Amino acid sequence: MTLNASSDEFKELVRSRTDLVRLIGESVALHPKGRDFKGLCPFHDDRNPSFTVNPERQTYKCWSCGEGGDCFSFVMKQDSIGFRETLELLAKRASLELPATLRRGPTESKDKPHLYDVLEWAEQEFHHCLLSTAIAERARNYLQSRGFNHSSIAKFKLGFHPESWDWLLQRAKGRFDVELLVRASLAKEREGGNGYYDQFVDRVMFPIHDERGRTVAFGGRILPDSTCKPDAKYLNSSETPVFSKSRVCYALDVARDAIKKTGTALVMEGYADCVKAHQGGILNAVATLGTALTESHVTVLKRLAQKVVLVFDGDRAGMDAAEKAIPRFLAQDVDLRILTVPDGLDPDEYVDQRGGDALLELANEAPEAFEYQLRLLLTRYGKTTVDARQRVLDGMLNLLTLSPGIVDTIKEDLLVGRLPQRLGLPETDVRRRLKQLRAERTAPPARPSERKVSAGNPGDEPQQRVSKQTVDSLQRYANNTEKLECELLQLLFTHPDMIYAVRREIGADDFGHEALREILSLCFDMQDEGIEPTFERLLSRIECPQQKRLVVWVDEHSPHRSIKKTSSESQSAGMESAEEGLRRVIERIKWRRSCQANQASKSLLIERPSETAKLTAETREVLEQAARFHRERTAK
Ligand SMILES: [Zn+2]
Incomplete structure (x- = not known):
């Protein structure tokens, strides 16, 4: 892909207007550390x-997995999207406004941006x-009866789809294709291919x-007096390229700051x-979308908070759901708490009756x-008999065996260590029993930390010039030559004006x-275009x-970031300028070049031993070169 100066300028503009700390801070809790921020x-599964x-x-950099880059690569990697889409997103x-030359042409069109457009419009x-x-009167009455106030409706952009099977399709005419509405899970095709209807x-x-x-x-709640005979009270959009319900946490965008603040x-x-929780002043509430909490959810949340409280209905179903959730997260490096709302109430009712503060308390x-489960089992079995205590112990230890990561x-x-005292059993018995139960299970699957983090390869647009393996192996096994080349680039990044000096002595081929x-x-190309190749521009x-x-x-x-340019500037520090x-670096690179040239001429001579008697002009030249090389080497 050829780039003109104007697209470079625009990228640079977007970059300069994007505060990376803020951008990353939206999904990672960052804390100042010296001049940097850490999180x-x-x-990767970072602990x-x-x-x-x-x-x-x-720039950002992970010292553990080696990821690093700028605002563009961060969004590309995190959202698994291509460069164009990232540029659009960050520009927005x-x-x-994206310059006309950078806008996607019709042939380049990608599905995702259109999906976002149609969903936002809907x-x-x-x-x-x-x-x-007027048609939404019933919906407004319903929300009022459920206690949703105006500011909640505005904050969460609640809406209504009236009782009509083509209300949205009609409004979309002339704006969006039917197929796009279907792909966005806003409409469905009738059976037999006979037209479409609203989802x-x-x-x-x-x-x-x-x-x-x-x-x-979207999630849709059917009106209680509806004549539509729905299958379900709540209906969610199907999965689409922009929506995966096992990943998205409802309300995370509005709860993020409060989550970070409260931890x-x-x-x-x-x-x-x-929504009710927020209305009651619980601003750090999010929700799952008709699924149990998944590991992806926890991964997203634990970057923002140290403590995650799962809030369940106080009924039997809620308690069962809580019990099921525990083993999956025991090994996660997060303080996971379980709250089942008392008195058989659901959280919504609880907030209505006693207020948000009471729920927060x-x-x-x-x-x-773990403690939740222990209390649950103790209530279920008691601990008066040895048999009961054994059952509680097995229940708790089984929980641990279900969680190989631990x-x-x-x-x-x-x-x-908590169990012996609570159950009145000798510690050695407890540990022996754990070993026994573990042995009974087959070999445990891989620990979570060993699972591959999905690469999220934005396979489209900018052609992958460098592979991940190349960078990984350079980071791990750089040889002396490669280190030297890195050093030259480091010096250039710190003092881009030295590019002239570099270019006089060596070429990229060196x-x-x-x-x-x-x-x-690339640095040389930029210089050719009259652009000083600063780190940022690069x-x-x-x-x-x-x-x-x-x-x-x-x-x-x-090591050169704080290095002074000339020796007079660096004299006081007694450091190399x-x-x-x-x-030094250029001399060594040139030295290597002559070593290689010498190697080449030697092999040239070996290839044709019979002709050595008959010195051709070419061979003579090679020999002279070799002699020069040896003189230089002894002089060093
Ligand atoms: Zn990492």
Whole structure:
């Protein structure tokens, strides 16, 4: 893909208007550390914060998995989207209009941006209908009877789809294709291919947003007096390219700040409970969407909060759901609490009757998952007889065997250590029983930390110039030559004006490592265009995420960041100046070049031994070259 200066400028503009700390802070809780910010890496199962954001450079870097880059590569990687889409997204975020040359042509059109468009449009249609049409009177009455107030309706953009099977289809005419509505899960094709109908009918609409606040799906609650004979009270959009219900947390976009501030996330079972919780002042509430909490949800939440409280209905079904959730998260590195709302109430009713503060208080006191289960089993079996205690013990230990990720961890040790005293059993018996139960299970599956994090390869647009393997292996096994090449790039990143000095002495071909060579020639290209290749401009120019990652890695490992340019400036520190460093590196690279040339001429002579008597002009030249090389070597 050829890039003109104007597209580079625009990328640079978007980059400069994007505060990386803020952007990443939307999905990762970042804490200042020296000049940098630190947090849990969103790209691997991180337990100790190893993810660093450098506000000065506007780059990020994970010291554990090696991911790194700038705002573009972060969004590409996190959202698994291509460069164009990322540029659009970040430009929109920065309130910049995309230049005509960078807009997608009709042939380039991708599905996702259109899906976002049609979903956002539908949200506005539903919301407007609820607020200001006569046809929505029943819906407004229903919401009022359920206790939803105006500010909740506005905050969560609640809406209404009236009792008509083509209300939305009619309104979409001339704006969006029917097929797009179907792909967005807003309409369905009739059986037999005989036309289409709206997916949601006579329902109060709850728009579902992703972490970035984009509308990705809807949940619809049928009106109680509806004549539509629905299959289900609540209906969610089907999965689409922009919506996966096992990943999206309802209301995370509005709850994020409160979650970060309190360090706690409350997870409700449905969006109605969640909206009610916010209305009651519980601003750190989110909800799952008709599924149990998944590992993806926990992964998203634990980057923002240390504590996750699962809030369940106080009825039998709620308690069963709570019990099922525990083993899946025991090994997760998060303080997981279980709250079943007392007196058989659901959270919505509880907030209505006693207020949000009362529910928050319960959440603060909610027992952690293991303790919750222990109390539950003790209530179920009691502990008066040996048999009862044995059953409680087995129940608790089985929980641990269901959670292979916890084997031999400190957490396991602490949890097991609690049981002897609580059950009045000798510790050795407890530990022996755990071993026994574990042996009874077959070999445990891989620990969560060993599972591959999905690569999220944005396979479209910018051609992958550099593979992940190339960067990984360079990071791990760089040889001396490659280190030298990295060092030269580091010096250039710090003092881009030294490019003239570099170019006088060496060419890109002097670099042995292909990916590093590409970066150097990119710097040269920029210089040819009259652009000084600063680190920032270089990052803007590069589209391939792996190449970006490489550039950031090279820069991050630079010992030269604070280096002074000339020796007079660096004299006081008694350190090598950048100019001296550059001279040293260039000399060594040139030395390597002559070594290689000598090697080549030697093999040239070996290839034709019979002709050595008859010295051709060519061979003489080779021999002279070799002699020169040996003189230089002894002089060194
Ligand atoms: Zn990482």
